[in-house]
Amino acid sequence: MTRDQVRQAILNIISDIAPDEDLGAIKDEEKLRDQFDLDSMDFLDIVMELRKRFNLEVPEKDYQELVSMASSVEYLFPRLKDDELVS
């Protein structure tokens, strides 16, 4: 996957978890929590989806890497670059 595809994959996951949020206006550098109504259960869902979709395990100590879109891409890109983009 390219960086853009990783970003898109994350967007897909968030839009499934929070269908009512308008993700079009997302600011990559800002905390996801400050922009959308996401709580700790939503972040857990993101972790579960990453495991399901990409066979990727995010250990609990790394959860904080998912705080913003930019940091998520930074963290996930090296781990996903050999994957194909699905859904």
Next chain:
Amino acid sequence: MAKDWLKGIKSAYDTIVIGSGLAGLTAANKLAKLGYKVLILEHHYNLGGLATWFKRKGGHILDISLHGFPTGMIKTCRKYWTQEIADSIVRLKNIRFDNPQFSFWTNFDKNDFTRLMKDRFGIVKETIDDFFQTVRAMNFYDDLSMTTRELFEKFFPGRTDVHRLLMEPITYANGSTLDDPAITYGIVFANFMDKGVYTFKGGTNELIKKMKKELLKNGVDIRTHCMVERVVVNDKTVQGVEVQGRMIPAKTVLSNSNILSTIHKLTGDEHFTPEFLDEVKKVRLNDSSCQVYMGLKRGEKIDNVGDLLFTSQEKEFSSASLLEPETTSRTFSFYYPETRPGLNMYSIVASTNARFKDWAHLTRQEYEKKKKLLIDRTLDALEKYVPDVRKKIDHLEASTPVTFKRYTAHPNGVSFGTKFEGLSISKDLPKQIAGLFHAGSVGIIMSGWLGAANYGVIVSNEVDKFLHAVSQPQPELETVSV
């Protein structure tokens, strides 16, 4: 021959869930949606655990734990159940307090609490805002040494009336006291007294029916009347469960039974390390409940006297006096015809917190007498709000901690699991025995409908992680180029 309640089950499962409380059901559903083979074993004939109801002659349906839950349940139901279930959740607007210190109605949200504390109790706005902000910001990793009592004293010194307003509903909601860690209060308070109280339109029976349908759709096998006797462990690893003389193999077992029963009774102390068992010894069970169920005669009506009424004759709030068998502190839940559209019936349920030991060691006669007294006192208290209520009722019965124990198999009939320390024991269980998980009311914050359901999801993430890891082909040893 006795009926074979296990008929038709598969020869082995990815996960066997012991118990069908909201934590067990939600975990089962999540795991099934992830593609695992899941079996639920429940000893009762209904699913739901404490989220339950019963039917009685005269068309009565009586709910046990549908007094109210926080708004978060809507999202939880949408994400882990269905949109349809989430859409049946509606807000209760008429919450009422009546005690010697204050008496008013509130819609139980932050704005209204702020208004009341300002106008009724004369607290300055800044202090109220500061309090709300502080409790909202509390989280799991905070200092545990501060108690709720200290938290209240810090913001509202000497104001026992304010303490009562803030504490009483939470005590009923999860059995916590002024002496529990303030963070347990903070987390629950932020959920509850922020955006109001909600209920399920259609009643508990409708909710559980919809959940069952969804579980079956997702391929979960469900067997009721099945009391699991033992979790089978070999070499520190789960093998399956024993039930009705049969061993059912499973890669993981998720127990929704009480955490202490899971360890001592279902698994057996011999499988745990002494250090772990020392920690387990420190776990305190939470309290139980008494309830009085009142069904109004078909055709009888009552005015709207509130959806939820917190009433007491005690001069001040005290966690201990709430538990006394003679307590005058109770909540009334009023169920109007809107609760179950189409049924056109009214019912009232009174709840008090209670201790098992006050009910457990009585003779049959003493027990019945004490129950009758409980009913009488409850009706006396209710007369004030619903005049002539005795004449309107045609069904009356009570439950006690002994009843709760019988139906849930929980030690001491606990309503709200354990105190705070139970949570880390629950979380550490898989470190003791590979493949053994626990989800269910623990640690105060993981109890209540929302807490239990969310904890079910949190633990299914751990189960998924475990199953995922064991199903991965073991990589051949190879040299890694860096």
